[in-house]
Amino acid sequence: MSTLSAINLSTVLVLGATGKTGRRVTALLGSAARPASRSSATRFDWTEPETWGPALAGIAAVYVVPPDNPAQLAEFVPLAVKSGVTRLVLLSMRGAPDDDPFEASIKESGVEWTILRPTWFMQNFDEDLFAAPVRHGELAVPAGQGIHPFIDVLDIAEVAVAALTRPGHAGQTYDLSGPEALSFAEMLARIVEVTGNPVLYTDVAPEDFAASLRGLGYPDEIADLVTMLLVRIRTGAEAHLSDGVQRVLGREPRTFADYLGSSSFA
Structure with missing residues (x-):
C-alpha cells in the first residue's frame, strides 16, 4: 500500500x-x-x-x-x-x-x-519572462526559428498531484511536454489572433539576450542558464515531444489553443 x-x-x-x-x-x-x-x-x-x-x-x-x-x-x-x-x-x-x-x-x-x-511553460507568455515584452509588442529571444513543445502549467500540476497522492509513481522520472512543437513566431501569431494586438518576434544574439536579463536584475548564472536553454531551441535540440503527461494522466496534454482560451489573453 x-x-x-x-x-x-x-x-x-x-x-x-x-x-x-x-x-x-x-x-x-x-x-x-x-x-x-x-x-x-x-x-x-x-x-x-x-x-x-x-x-x-x-x-x-x-x-x-x-x-x-x-x-x-x-x-x-x-x-x-x-x-x-x-x-x-x-x-x-x-x-x-x-x-x-x-x-x-x-x-x-x-x-x-x-x-x-x-519543457518551457506556456504561461511564460502572460505570467512571467515573456509577459512584459508581449504586452509591449515585441519579444526578442535567441531562439531563431527553432520549435519547442511548450507545456501548460496545469498539466504539470496535475501530474505533480498524482505523484504526491497516488501509488505507482515512486522512483519515476517523467519527461513532460505539450502535444505540439511550435516556433516563437507561430505562438506569437496565435496570441495576436486572440488579442488583436500585434507582437513582433525578433531573433537576437545570445550574448545580447543574456545582457538584457542581467540588466533586469537576473543573477549571472540564471541569465546564462535561460539563454542556454533558448539556444537549445534554436539548434533544434528541444523539438521532440515527451509522453509523461499521457503516462500519468491517461490523456493528451493541453494544446497552446487550450492555454490561450484560459489565459489572460482570452
Whole structure:
C-alpha cells in the first residue's frame, strides 16, 4: 500500500506556493495542501533554514520547487525525512543531466521520490519572462526559428498531484511536454489572433539576450542558464515531444489553443 494512501492527505507541503506550478498544485490539492512561501501563512524561505522545520511539522509529502543553490536542497532533504516526510516530488527541467545535484538530493533521500522534467511553460507568455515584452509588442529571444513543445502549467500540476497522492509513481522520472512543437513566431501569431494586438518576434544574439536579463536584475548564472536553454531551441535540440503527461494522466496534454482560451489573453 502506498504510504500516502494510509494517511491524512492534509499533510502535503507545497513549496513555491505562490509560483506558477505551486499555485496550481495548491488549488488542486485543496484542503490537502499546506502552501508555503516567503509570503504564505506557512512561511518558508530557502535562505532561512529556521523556517524549514515549522513548515515540515506533521508533513508526509513535499512538492519541491528547488532553490537556486543545490546545497540548500541537500541540507533540506535530510531534515524533511527526519521530520517524517515519506514522499518527495521535485520540479526539475527538461535536459537536466543524470548527475544533476538537485535530482541527486531527491533520489538519495531514502524515501519515495518522483522527478518531473517539463519543457518551457506556456504561461511564460502572460505570467512571467515573456509577459512584459508581449504586452509591449515585441519579444526578442535567441531562439531563431527553432520549435519547442511548450507545456501548460496545469498539466504539470496535475501530474505533480498524482505523484504526491497516488501509488505507482515512486522512483519515476517523467519527461513532460505539450502535444505540439511550435516556433516563437507561430505562438506569437496565435496570441495576436486572440488579442488583436500585434507582437513582433525578433531573433537576437545570445550574448545580447543574456545582457538584457542581467540588466533586469537576473543573477549571472540564471541569465546564462535561460539563454542556454533558448539556444537549445534554436539548434533544434528541444523539438521532440515527451509522453509523461499521457503516462500519468491517461490523456493528451493541453494544446497552446487550450492555454490561450484560459489565459489572460482570452
